[in-house]
Amino acid sequence: MLTxxxxxxxxxxxxxxxxxxxRRRAVAQARIIAKAETVAAxxxxxxxxGDALAVARxxxxxxxxKTSDLIPLCHTIALSKVSVDIEQEGVTALVIRAAAETIGQTGVEMEALVAASTAALTLYDMAKALDREMVVTDIRLVQKSGGKSGDFVRA
Structure with missing residues (x-):
């Protein structure tokens, strides 16, 4: 049944x-594939x-x-921590990994997913003058813990 x-x-x-x-925690990631020169820049x-990495974080x-303002049926929750890390993967990709944490009654999967995808889109915006062929891809939940449904770790 859909809740x-x-x-x-x-x-x-x-x-x-x-x-x-x-205590609830979720980690999501996104990937940007771009020209080697774009990733290097x-x-x-x-x-x-300016500093695209800082702006994207x-x-x-x-x-x-702001997740509950963007996703209609998400609860407004008090986040205790949010982090965004961006790493180079090979010469033509960047991986954005976002973690969200709370102590509450509902999970933070959507907050982590929105953080990862928004950071990726921000990198696209910052570098689009160099490379309009960039691709934002692989937006996905990597892991979550806490709550009634328990833990999840992507294989």
Whole structure:
């Protein structure tokens, strides 16, 4: 049964009032595939728009905090921690990994996914003048812990 549908099949926000308060953590990632020169410019900090890595990290953190404003049926939750890490993968890719944490009644998977995807889109925006063929791809949940459904780790 889909939890965001009521007995009539209508969309609604899930009642989390009876759920246990637990420590919850989620990690999501996204990947950008780009020209080698573009990846080098991002990593080297030589873009005309400035330090793309710093801007993307801040954008991801800000986006995690705004998830319930973007995804209609997400609860507003108090995040205890959000981190965004960006690493080069080979010469033509960047991997963005975002982690979100809370102590609460609902998970932070969406916050981590929104952080990773927003950071990736920010990198695209910062470097699009160099490479309009960049691809944002592989946005996915990597792991989560806490809550009734327990732990998940992508194989």
């Amino acid at each position: 965001h549908l009521n007995t009539k099949g209508e969309a609604h926000i899930v009642d989390i009032g009876d759920k246990a308060v637990t 991002i990593i080297g900090g030589s873009l005309k728009k 801040i954008a991801g953190i800000m986006a995690a905090k």
